[in-house]
Amino acid sequence: MELLGLLWKKHLMAVIRGSDPEASFQTACVLAEEGIDVIEVSLTGAGALKVISRIGAELGDRVVLGASTVMTRDEAGQARDAGVAFIVTPAMCEGAARGVELGVPTVIGALTPSEVWSASASGAMAVKVFPASVFGPSYVASLRGPFPRVPLIPMGGIEADQMAAYLDAGAVAVGIGSPLIGDAADGGDLAGLRERARRFRRALPYGEALP
DSSP states (O other), rough: OOOHHHHHHEEEEEEEOOSSSHHHHHHHHHHHTOOOEEEEEETTTTTTHHHHHHHHHHHGGSSSEEESSSSSHHHHHHHTTTTTTTOOOSHHHHHHHHHHHTOOEEEEOOSHHHHHHHHHHOOOEEEETGGGGGHHHHHHHHHHHTTTTTOEEEEOOOOOHHHHHHTTOSSSEEEEOHHHHTTGTOOOOOHHHHHHHHHHHSSOOOOOOOO
């Protein structure tokens, strides 16, 4: 299944940003075990490219793996070479343009209507609405009015009990970082991560959604 179709079905992207490479890898393993299998690793985390390569090598097709916080042309190329299935950027930056050039499905960050349009017109597979928590689900619904064909993925500060509201507002999926990951990727409690993963999964309206 192509990535956008998978996101319509899964509704959730997990974002790992860790200070401990081993803990970041173990975090990905726990998420995969709990059925959260669309995972992005932020390049601002420690040893991120090596973490990506290890997840790809050891988890294989159990996960759909991306790189996030991709800012530069070099980072986009390095992420592609590490074997990612997609790239996520926080803004319309050189990394976004290079990801599109390389043919890697690219989720480009935006907030304002002008930025959403620019990201979509630049070849984004989907637009990351960030930081989503600043304006909430109603803002996503408002963006859907002028941009009904632009897939939107809100990210930033979304809690488990808020996911359904974002999806009801028309989001393809939601991206979840610290509310899900907690301190696990910094060497924290993996049992706590497992409990949060189950809570987030229970809060999702599973079943394939249609665009």
